Amino acid sequence: MRARPGQRSGEDLRGAAGARSADDRLPAAARELGLPSARLVADGLPYGDWLVAVFERWRSARPRETRVRLFNEIIRQLCGSPSRSESIGLAPVAVVVVETDGGIEQIDTLKSAYDGATRTPLHVLRNSFDEALFEPAIVARQIGRDALSETCLSCDLAGICGGGLYPHRYRSGSGFRNPSVYSRDLYRLITHIRSALREELAAPASRPSPAEA
Template sequence: MRGITWRPTPFREFVLKVHSRCNLACDYCYMYELADKSWRAATAVMSDDVLDAACRRIAEHATAHGIPQLRVVLHGGEPMLLGADRLAGVADRLRARVPAPTTVDVLVQTNGVLLTADALEVLSGAGIRVGVSLDGDRVATDRHRRYANGRSSFDAVDAALRRLRDRPAAYAGILSVVDLANDPVATYEALLAYQPPMVDFLLPHANWGSPPPGWGGGADAPYGEWLVAAFDRWYGAPVRETRVRFFEEVLNLVLGGQSHTEVVGLSPVATLVVNVDGSYEQVDTLRSAYPGAVDTGLDVFANDLDEALRHPAVKARQIGVAALSATCRSCALHRVCGGGYYPHRYRPGGGFGNPSVYCADLQRLITHAADRLRADVERLKRPA
């Protein structure tokens, strides 16, 4: 990356790993089931000292760079194991530390099984929005998202989402991992029944060394076909029923806009993870690549956030086209797909300088979405 002119983009989103354990045993989880097993030796709960130092560093960064709004995601493991009252306390500390005029949007990303009516009351009262993970109906969810003893988690999550449906101000949306065994339209409609403000479809965390389920070597596009079917159901609705972030970002980029997520596009990544022990980490889904892929060697006690910002691994995720492989740069779609999600580019022995393992799938979705959009624009241009 020598010779590249680069002006760092300050961090605007922070993921605080407040609890490192989980009460489910989802078989595709990047934290516990894939390449990096460091969680086994990790401290279970973020200490007050780590939290205070993290809040101070975030406040300093916001002040130094004049950031008008921060987004902080309370994460895990399962953050609800910390308890709703303590999560509310984390939000209070963050907002007390960060000076005006910067505002702090606090979210908790949870599996939902501990989101009782009382817990939701506390989180809502603290101004914390809640995102829940669910893969579709009972059959789809039970295929992967169970307790360690094999018991279904569906009923508890279903109840949590029904509560959130009645609390729209506290409802952030639903994360759903794509599974080829699930019908895409039925999956979307199962999620839609909970009236989420947003659905975010996630591709399984995979790479060239650990390909996704049902992968045929990269020439076919099974995940692209799945996403196209879900896209058509969403896009073709007579009114907008909910936002689907993946699809909205693709359409925005096709129209020449900037991406707001690192899953597609080339906008600089402005997210940093603070682990339960206070260490600064890159995007935590890099744990799916190899042990230590998230490490920066920096932490909240010894290093300010500008030091993390200058880390070579952060630079690699902020320099846009310059970080892409020659294959990607020669592709007409590279400014839309952005080479794909960074962890999905990993190849053992070759690092991250590769197209996404989902390259064919992204091409299928992007080309299809662009064609539908183009056809609609042409139709609107015709005389009445």
């Protein structure tokens, strides 16, 4: 489900549809193109605030109605485990795509950054998948903090956010070595979840924590 500020808390809509698992994704955007129009709200964090509202609705549900991957992965990392999602964290991306013409490319989410962002010179008839590990564009997604911008490295949440979804960082001239175009929204969400987790851990044992989702 894509984040749409102004929409009702997404948990209600997912529950009505009978969904047991969902992934709240921020809309396609990049430093190069700027943010979707909702971001033009003066001095606001519409996506961050919306996701916090969804988190609070999700957190308060007893029993838990839906697994929301973004929230679960943030909680996993705050508890010391690595992320299992490319949207958040510093875990290496271990996936390539074989196109119908045999070309070996990076994953399709990169297509929102610029034309040709997924392409490599590799082909299944000429190259092995091991060779893909030496392609500079793919290497950049395996090296964690070393691929982050100076701005990200100076952030106290760098290890949790991981710079955000890779396509959201693109800007011509500096490539993907930028903070996510949603960096402030992600900071808002992650710090809120961190505070909620601390509150839950300090509460009496009878109250389930969000980590039990």
